[in-house]
Amino acid sequence: MDPLLLGGLVAVATVLVLFSGVPVAVGLLIVSTVFLFVFDGPRSLQALPELFYGDLNSFALLSIPMFIIMGSAIASTRAGPDLYEALERWLTRVPGGLVVSNLGACALFAAMSGSSPATCAAIGKMGIPEMRKRGYPDEVAAGSIAAGGTLGILIPPSVTMIVYGIATETSIGRLFLAGVLPGILLVSLFIAWAIYDTWRRGAAGVALSGVRYTWKQRFEILPRVVPFLVIIAGVLYALYGGIATPSETAAVGALLCIIVAVVVYRMFQFDALWTVLRDSTRESVMILFIIGAAGVFSFMLSSLFVTQSIAGWIADLDVNRWVLMAIVNLFLLVAGFFLPPVAVILMSAPILLPIILSAGFDPYWFAVIVTINMEIGLITPPVGLNLYVINGIAPDISLKKILVGSFPFVLCMIVAIVILSVFPGIVTWLPDVVMGPEM
Amino acid sequence: MPPSPRAMPPAVRAIGLVSTVCGVAASLMILASVLITCQMIFVRAVLGRSTVWQTEVVIYLMIGATLIGLPYVQKLRGHVGVDLLPTLLPPRFRRALAGVTLAVTAAMMLVMLWYGWEMWHLAWVRGWKSETVVAAPLWIPWLFVPLGFGLFVLQLAADLWLTMTGAPMDEKGLPAIGPEPAEEF
Numbered sequence: 001m002d003p004l005l006l007g008g009l010v011a012v013a014t015v016l017v018l019f020s021g022v023p024v025a026v027g028l029l030i031v032s033t034v035f036l037f038v039f040d041g042p043r044s045l046q047a048l049p050e051l052f053y054g055d056l057n058s059f060a061l062l063s064i065p066m067f068i069i070m071g072s073a074i075a076s077t078r079a080g081p082d083l084y085e086a087l088e089r090w091l092t093r094v095p096g097g098l099v100v101s102n103l104g105a106c107a108l109f110a111a112m113s114g115s116s117p118a119t120c121a122a123i124g125k126m127g128i129p130e131m132r133k134r135g136y137p138d139e140v141a142a143g144s145i146a147a148g149g150t151l152g153i154l155i156p157p158s159v160t161m162i163v164y165g166i167a168t169e170t171s172i173g174r175l176f177l178a179g180v181l182p183g184i185l186l187v188s189l190f191i192a193w194a195i196y197d198t199w200r201r202g203a204a205g206v207a208l209s210g211v212r213y214t215w216k217q218r219f220e221i222l223p224r225v226v227p228f229l230v231i232i233a234g235v236l237y238a239l240y241g242g243i244a245t246p247s248e249t250a251a252v253g254a255l256l257c258i259i260v261a262v263v264v265y266r267m268f269q270f271d272a273l274w275t276v277l278r279d280s281t282r283e284s285v286m287i288l289f290i291i292g293a294a295g296v297f298s299f300m301l302s303s304l305f306v307t308q309s310i311a312g313w314i315a316d317l318d319v320n321r322w323v324l325m326a327i328v329n330l331f332l333l334v335a336g337f338f339l340p341p342v343a344v345i346l347m348s349a350p351i352l353l354p355i356i357l358s359a360g361f362d363p364y365w366f367a368v369i370v371t372i373n374m375e376i377g378l379i380t381p382p383v384g385l386n387l388y389v390i391n392g393i394a395p396d397i398s399l400k401k402i403l404v405g406s407f408p409f410v411l412c413m414i415v416a417i418v419i420l421s422v423f424p425g426i427v428t429w430l431p432d433v434v435m436g437p438e439m
Numbered sequence: 440m441p442p443s444p445r446a447m448p449p450a451v452r453a454i455g456l457v458s459t460v461c462g463v464a465a466s467l468m469i470l471a472s473v474l475i476t477c478q479m480i481f482v483r484a485v486l487g488r489s490t491v492w493q494t495e496v497v498i499y500l501m502i503g504a505t506l507i508g509l510p511y512v513q514k515l516r517g518h519v520g521v522d523l524l525p526t527l528l529p530p531r532f533r534r535a536l537a538g539v540t541l542a543v544t545a546a547m548m549l550v551m552l553w554y555g556w557e558m559w560h561l562a563w564v565r566g567w568k569s570e571t572v573v574a575a576p577l578w579i580p581w582l583f584v585p586l587g588f589g590l591f592v593l594q595l596a597a598d599l600w601l602t603m604t605g606a607p608m609d610e611k612g613l614p615a616i617g618p619e620p621a622e623e624f
Contacts, residue, residue: 045554065501
């Protein structure tokens with residue numbers, strides 16, 4: 001059969017199987033097994049467990065559970081509210097200080113914990129009631145936290161970026177750096193929108209006035225937020241300094257985060273530690289299972305010549321590279337509506353990356369574009385997890401208001417994608433300066 | 440409300456317990472890889488000695504944790520999927536769909552178990568060793584493949600039994616689990 005037609009069949013089968021509700025990893029294994037059996041003969045199935053095992057047989061994968069433990073340990077403490085309070089006390093004189101400190105706290109906490117829903121919960125529990133109390137409209141309060149939470153997968157360290165790095169064999173350190181300036185760009189866009197929207201809704205007067213804090217109040221909170229920030233900074237420094245590999249630095253970071261959680265936040269009970277470990281195990285096993293299955297899936301695609309044919313076909317089409325990029329974006333956006341970021345990246349990377357590279361796009365720039373698309377999926381129905389978290393912590397704000405509040409932030413992200421397309425240097429400049437130009 | 444443990448047959452309860460034990464084992468393996476990696480860095484950076492076995496052992500622990508963790512993550516409903524269709528269906532169809540997906544998942548895992556067993560058996564009979572300084576017998580890490588998939592099949596069978604016998608279900612049609620899985624500890 002023509003590999004291109006086969007590719008179409010695989011795509012249809014994958015969509016149908018996944019929509020039945022089977023776990024993503026199992027769905028990928030089922031599609032791979034059926035297609036290998038039919039088009040490559042029953043003997044090819046013997047390789048299944050070896051392929052699965054082979055994809056997990058890598059020291060680089062250790063960084064995934066390690067960064068998850070770091071995030072989970074931080075999220076189990078009061079670090080989120082503390083961070084929020086610290087920023088609030090320090091930024092109170094800045095116009096729109098409360099929005100700035102909320103989104104800033106989201107960005108920082110998201111960076112530390114790497115988890116979107118955890119960020120929404122941690123910052124939102126304090127931030128949303130406080131914003132409403134000071135007269136911010138419900139839409140702004142809910143939308144800014146929902147959007148702020150998505151930053152975790154873009155700002156380093158990010159598990160999504162690690163998975164992209166593993167799936168595409170790109171440098172994780174470089175990917176982390178690539179996310180920094182686009183992350184700042186997104187936060188700035190979010191803050192600008194939140195302040196404008198507040199003003200537009202006629203709440204500027206209330207919102208822009210700040211509460212005064214004494215210097216004592218400002219300093220007394222620092223000891224509680226600084227330790228985690230120092231650990232994250234240390235981990236990233238060791239990573240970029242080339243002192244150790246991402247897996248090694250992350251393991252040290254994970255141990256330090258557990259120690260800080262116990263010492264600074266007095267998490268002595270066995271239960272609390274077990275919760276951290278259990279949640280990390282659940283998340284890690286889920287991701288690693290998809291990684292093993294995605295390895296089998298991409299083997300199937302290449303052994304049936306689907307990957308090569310699609311890349312060749314797209315090259316022959318000779319479409320404008322930006323039209324191509326727009327189509328890829330649309331695909332990622334739709335996939336992100338239904339699937340978690342890690343699953344989308346693992347499934348699509350083996351097919352998309354050769355296409356992107358042959359069209360002359362930078363793989364690190366593309367990583368950032370993919371990630372922003374995935375962020376949009378986190379605050380859009382039907383599986384926009386953040387929306388439901390916000391709904392959970394502020395049940396009196398209707399889901400409709402949360403959606404209305406979040407939608408402009410989706411537009412901010414699309415604007416960011418356009419800006420990054422026009423100025424790709426925003427992505428590539430920092431990695432080039434810190435790690436030297438790519439070979 | 441999830442089914443009270445007393446209403447479940449002993450086999451389903453036993454499988455649940457085995458899955459939890461697997462989860463604890465997987466967690467400990469992940470924790471062990473944290474500590475071993477830190478020890479490795481200490482030996483290399485502070486003591487200035489070269490390290491031999493650590494990297495390989497950590498990789499085996501990760502593979503082991505992933506496979507042994509499968510049944511526990513199933514028990515916690517932690518394997519993500521596209522749950523749009525199940526949530527849209529009326530309860531009766533939702534339960535039927537969950538039954539089908541559980542059965543298909545179990546069938547797929549049986550295929551992995553079968554070939555995984557063959558792979559392990561080959562390594563065991565022929566005494567294959569890893570091509571490193573450690574020269575670890577490969578049957579040890581490879582054992583996790585049939586073991587993990589086999590235990591996963593058991594947990595799937597238990598969930599399938601609950602689905603078929605009309606146990607209360609969650610919004611995805613799977614048998615509902617307690618509000619706080621940690622409570623059993």
